[in-house]
Amino acid sequence: xxxxxxxxxxxxxxxxxxxxxxxxxxxxxxxxxxxxxxxxxxxxxxxxxxxxxxxxxxxxxxxxxxxxxxxxxxxxxxxxxxxxxxxxxxxxxxxxxxxxxxxxxxxxxxxxxxxxxxxxxxxxxxxxxxxxxxxxxxxxxxxxxxxxxxxxxxxxxxxxxxxxxxxxxxxxxxxxxxxxxxxxxxxxxxxxxxxxxxxxxxxxxxxxxxxxxxxxxxxxxxxxxxxxxxxxxxxxxxxxxxxxxxxxxxxxxxxxxxxxxxxxxxxxxxxxxxxxxxxxxxxxxxxxxxxxxxxxxxxxxxxxxxxxxxxxxxx
Amino acid sequence: xxxxxxxxxxxxxxxxxxxxxxxxxxxxxxxxxxxxxxxxxxxxxxxxxxxxxxxxxxxxxxxxxxxxxxxxxxxxxxxxxxxxxxxxxxxxxxxxxxxxxxxxxxxxxxxxxxxxxxxxxxxxxxxxxxxxxxxxxxxxxxxxxxxxxxxxxxxxxxxxxxxxxxxxxxxxxxxxxxxxxxxxxxxxxxxxxxxxxxxxxxxxxxxxxxxxxxxxxxxxxxxxxxxxxxxxxxxxxxxxxxxxxxxxxxxxxxxxxxxxxxxxxxxxxxxxxxxxxxxxxxxxxxxxxxxxxxxxxxxxxxxxxxxxxxxxxxxxxxxxxxxxxxxxxxxxxxxxxxxxxxxxxxxxxxxxxxxxxxxxxxxxxxxxxxxxxxxxxxxxxxxxxxxxxxxxxxxxxxxxxxxxxxxxxxxxxxxxxxxxxxxxxxxxxxxxxxxxxxxxxxxxxxxxxxxxxxxxxxxxxxxxxxxxxxxxxxxxxxxxxxxxxxxxxxxxxxxxxxxxxxxxxxxxxxxxxxxxxxxxxxxxxxxxxxxxxxxxxxxxxxxxxxxxxxxxxxxxxxxxxxxxxxxxxxxxxxxxxxxxxxxxxxxxxxxxxxxxxxxxxxxxxxxxxxxxxxxxxxxxxxxxxxxxxxxxxxxxxxxxxxxxxxxxxxxxx
Numbered sequence: 001x002x003x004x005x006x007x008x009x010x011x012x013x014x015x016x017x018x019x020x021x022x023x024x025x026x027x028x029x030x031x032x033x034x035x036x037x038x039x040x041x042x043x044x045x046x047x048x049x050x051x052x053x054x055x056x057x058x059x060x061x062x063x064x065x066x067x068x069x070x071x072x073x074x075x076x077x078x079x080x081x082x083x084x085x086x087x088x089x090x091x092x093x094x095x096x097x098x099x100x101x102x103x104x105x106x107x108x109x110x111x112x113x114x115x116x117x118x119x120x121x122x123x124x125x126x127x128x129x130x131x132x133x134x135x136x137x138x139x140x141x142x143x144x145x146x147x148x149x150x151x152x153x154x155x156x157x158x159x160x161x162x163x164x165x166x167x168x169x170x171x172x173x174x175x176x177x178x179x180x181x182x183x184x185x186x187x188x189x190x191x192x193x194x195x196x197x198x199x200x201x202x203x204x205x206x207x208x209x210x211x212x213x214x215x216x217x218x219x220x221x222x223x224x225x226x227x228x229x230x231x232x233x234x235x236x237x238x239x240x241x242x243x244x245x246x247x248x249x250x251x252x253x254x255x256x257x258x259x260x261x262x263x264x265x266x267x268x269x270x271x272x273x274x275x276x277x278x279x280x281x282x283x284x285x286x287x288x289x290x291x292x293x294x295x296x297x298x299x300x301x302x303x304x305x306x307x308x309x310x311x312x313x314x315x
Numbered sequence: 316x317x318x319x320x321x322x323x324x325x326x327x328x329x330x331x332x333x334x335x336x337x338x339x340x341x342x343x344x345x346x347x348x349x350x351x352x353x354x355x356x357x358x359x360x361x362x363x364x365x366x367x368x369x370x371x372x373x374x375x376x377x378x379x380x381x382x383x384x385x386x387x388x389x390x391x392x393x394x395x396x397x398x399x400x401x402x403x404x405x406x407x408x409x410x411x412x413x414x415x416x417x418x419x420x421x422x423x424x425x426x427x428x429x430x431x432x433x434x435x436x437x438x439x440x441x442x443x444x445x446x447x448x449x450x451x452x453x454x455x456x457x458x459x460x461x462x463x464x465x466x467x468x469x470x471x472x473x474x475x476x477x478x479x480x481x482x483x484x485x486x487x488x489x490x491x492x493x494x495x496x497x498x499x500x501x502x503x504x505x506x507x508x509x510x511x512x513x514x515x516x517x518x519x520x521x522x523x524x525x526x527x528x529x530x531x532x533x534x535x536x537x538x539x540x541x542x543x544x545x546x547x548x549x550x551x552x553x554x555x556x557x558x559x560x561x562x563x564x565x566x567x568x569x570x571x572x573x574x575x576x577x578x579x580x581x582x583x584x585x586x587x588x589x590x591x592x593x594x595x596x597x598x599x600x601x602x603x604x605x606x607x608x609x610x611x612x613x614x615x616x617x618x619x620x621x622x623x624x625x626x627x628x629x630x631x632x633x634x635x636x637x638x639x640x641x642x643x644x645x646x647x648x649x650x651x652x653x654x655x656x657x658x659x660x661x662x663x664x665x666x667x668x669x670x671x672x673x674x675x676x677x678x679x680x681x682x683x684x685x686x687x688x689x690x691x692x693x694x695x696x697x698x699x700x701x702x703x704x705x706x707x708x709x710x711x712x713x714x715x716x717x718x719x720x721x722x723x724x725x726x727x728x729x730x731x732x733x734x735x736x737x738x739x740x741x742x743x744x745x746x747x748x749x750x751x752x753x754x755x756x757x758x759x760x761x762x763x764x765x766x767x768x769x770x771x772x773x774x775x776x777x778x779x780x781x782x783x784x785x786x787x788x789x790x791x792x793x794x795x796x797x798x799x800x801x802x803x804x805x806x807x808x809x810x811x812x813x814x815x816x817x818x819x820x821x822x823x824x825x826x827x828x829x830x831x832x833x834x835x836x837x838x839x840x841x842x843x844x845x846x847x848x849x850x851x852x853x854x855x856x857x858x859x860x861x862x863x864x865x866x867x868x869x870x871x872x873x874x875x876x877x878x879x880x881x882x883x884x885x886x887x888x889x890x891x892x893x894x895x896x897x898x899x900x901x902x903x904x905x906x907x908x909x910x911x912x913x914x915x916x917x918x919x920x921x922x923x924x925x926x927x928x929x930x931x932x933x934x935x936x937x938x939x940x941x942x943x944x945x946x947x948x949x950x951x952x953x954x955x956x957x958x959x960x961x962x963x964x965x966x967x968x
Contacts, residue, residue, distance in 0.1 A: 197400030200438075220407070221436045 039078040044097035115246035130236035152205035155187040172302035237292040344524035352516025383473035406431040420486040546573035592688035614660035666691040738773030797832035807844040820870035854905025904957040
């Protein structure tokens with residue numbers, strides 16, 4: 001079973017590994033604003049993208065690989081975990097974090113406060129860089145549109161801001177109140193698969209899941225594909241991104257980019273990709289976020305807020 | 316049976332052990348141990364494999380129970396709350412993490428069924444019959460074919476209980492891959508172990524059988540060697556078991572056999588190679604054995620003799636047959652040196668000297684008669700030749716003795732003449748005295764007779780000398796009889812006394828007046844003594860001539876006669892009983908005999924005298940005469956001061 005969290009986590013660690021592999025002269029890239037004990041590369045990570053992933057397993061596997069690379073290049077690195085947007089934003093602004101992995105929505109918010117430079121996102125095993133969020137109901141309920149779900153039970157992982165963004169945009173687009181006011185109850189689930197199963201077993205009336213989780217569930221049990229139906233879907237959007245501080249050492253950033261691109265060309269890299277259920281690492285451009293940015297802008301527009309601007313450098 | 320048959324051997328016996336190779340102790344022991352090892356391995360396999368399989372199944376059951384219990388515990392609350400998404404997620408997670416679990420089927424008490432398999436799951440409102448909840452809530456497992464996964468699985472049933480209530484059942488299918496793999500591994504290990512054990516068993520059986528049969532083979536080898544005639548063969552076995560004891564007994568037996576066989580072969584060789592005839596006759600008079608000499612002598616082959624009656628050989632058939640009557644022969648035990656005439660195949664009459672003895676077994680039962688015969692032809696011829704030679708020798712010896720007598724007489728002639736001259740002188744003097752007395756007529760008859768009386772005495776003496784001389788010189792045969800030793804000595808001196816007196820040799824006689832009669836010929840004995848006295852005279856004269864002083868040491872001849880007796884020691888040496896004899900010692904104070912010549916003085920023609928003074932036959936003839944009398948003559952002692960001859964003669968009983 002795949003989840004967005006795993007994807008983000010995998011992306012996060014590959015960035016670390018790539019950094020360790022190709023940063024030979026670590027001392028030259030240290031930030032001048034930090035003390036001498038600061039590692040050569042500090043990566044911040046938003047735990048909300050992990051969802052149900054086992055951090056311990058991933059961390060152990062990654063550290064083994066990092067150890068080998070670090071011994072070869074003499075690079076030191078550090079991982080910092082964050083659980084809220086404000087903290088990671090502050091750390092980036094203070095220069096304590098050089099690189100971060102967050103949801104696309106958080107990245108867009110950060111990029112409005114701080115100059116950033118996009119790095120990577122992971123390509124799923126289905127060779128897709130993007131995913132869609134789906135609104136799913138049982139076929140036998142007769143629900144055909146979101147309007148039919150008023151005062152019904154909704155289930156989805158509340159930690160996924162994008163899912164809520166998609167749902168609220170959908171509701172606002174249909175002149176309906178946002179989710180908390182529209183549904184009778186919103187049940188939180190840790191994973192999209194659990195949300196799908198809740199609907200399948202009639203414990204909820206609707207759920208939001210990404211298309212990858214739904215297809216996997218339908219593949220595991222064809223009854224799901226037959227008995228559930230999608231009544232709304234988001235555009236193709238990039239769910240999570242990795243990016244640098246704009247002011248971070250350009251050489252180190254180049255080394256990290258090259259290392260990540262080369263990862264798929266080595267046996268060790270491919271083995272690690274398999275472990276994280278990823279097919280490859282994709283170097284992002286700002287235009288890759290246009291669809292998400294459009295969704296967010298639509299939501300803000302429908303809400304009457306200021307639209308999200310595009311990144312200056314990527315333009 | 317001929318003697319050669321005793322050494323016959325059987326080649327078939329030698330070849331027999333090799334033909335029994337596949338039925339021998341080694342093969343049977345090896346086969347037994349091999350089959351024993353094989354049986355143990357089979358039994359072990361039959362017992363161990365099912366037990367091992369049972370143990371693996373139990374481990375499967377244990378795994379199924381553990382996983383089921385874990386699922387039941389984790390999902391208990393979800394089952395009660397019908398939180399099926401959790402159950403599905405957890406079950407799939409369990410299956411994903413446990414490849415051995417092929418399916419997990421959860422059936423609620425309201426027949427709601429969740430079927431989970433690797434990579435898929437499904438939900439059913441009504442369970443298939445195989446998933447029916449039913450009333451059987453036992454925890455049990457079995458190997459069965461599952462339509463769900465299309466293969467044989469270990470199907471385990473586990474009741475789902477929560478707060479003491481049965482909420483449903485869980486069915487778990489475990490892959491038999493582990494079981495099959497373990498079984499394959501076990502079969503492989505068991506096969507290898509079995510082969511190893513079998514190999515060890517074969518080797519063990521081989522070496523044990525070899526160890527067991529080696530002493531036996533050693534015994535067999537020794538037996539074969541003994542069979543081929545090598546009686547020195549011994550079993551080289553040093554074990555302390557029964558075979559070791561058997562080997563010791565075998566060696567002892569072989570040692571005795573060797574001794575017996577060597578003795579037998581020795582005897583056989585003797586019998587085979589002896590020149591004399593040996594015949595064994597059975598109780599009914601049939602020839603049982605005849606040696607080679609018998610065949611050679613009589614010209615018969617082995618077949619022509621064996622089994623034939625003994626009368627085939629001997630001329631005096633009836634008589635000899637009677638002699639071989641066992642009743643009488645057993646009483647007599649044997650007969651010896653019976654002269655018989657044997658008939659050869661060609662009809663030649665062969666004189667033989669036959670001896671026989673009864674041959675009896677340990678219980679004194681008569682087995683036959685052993686006859687040994689000596690071909691008498693050569694012996695008879697030899698005896699005839701010997702007799703003839705003896706007669707010739709006797710004649711020669713007689714002539715020689717006579718010649719010696721005549722020589723002695725010739726040598727004594729001057730002495731005899733002087734001996735006769737003296738009475739003649741006496742007679743002449745008496746005659747002249749008588750003639751003068753007659754011329755003067757003063758001789759009466761009585762005076763005449765008185766004066767003539769010495770004439771008669773001297774003529775008697777002369778007659779005595781002449782008669783003795785004539786007797787001595789007479790050639791006569793040996794006439795043994797009781798004779799007086801002293802008188803013979805006197806007679807010897809009769810002819811030589813005058814010579815001794817002339818040479819001023821003093822004669823001292825020391826006769827034993829009680830000397831018993833001697834068994835002998837007086838004439839020949841007198842010749843012996845006369846010879847010894849003559850030699851003594853010559854030795855005395857030789858000494859006088861050498862010293863040149865006659866008066867310095869007067870010649871002396873001492874003659875002693877006495878009784879003697881052989882001592883026990885000497886008798887035992889000679890193998891004779893002690894007996895009395897007459898001993899005559901003739902001792903002189905002559906020149907003696909050189910020590911290096913003492914041993915030769917009795918040899919013919921040996922003399923120490925000057926050339927022309929002796930023939931060298933005197934002592935040789937004397938030695939022969941004394942030997943004829945069963946007596947002894949020897950040098951008792953000799954030195955430059957004189958010699959003593961000793962003559963011992965048997966006395967008349």
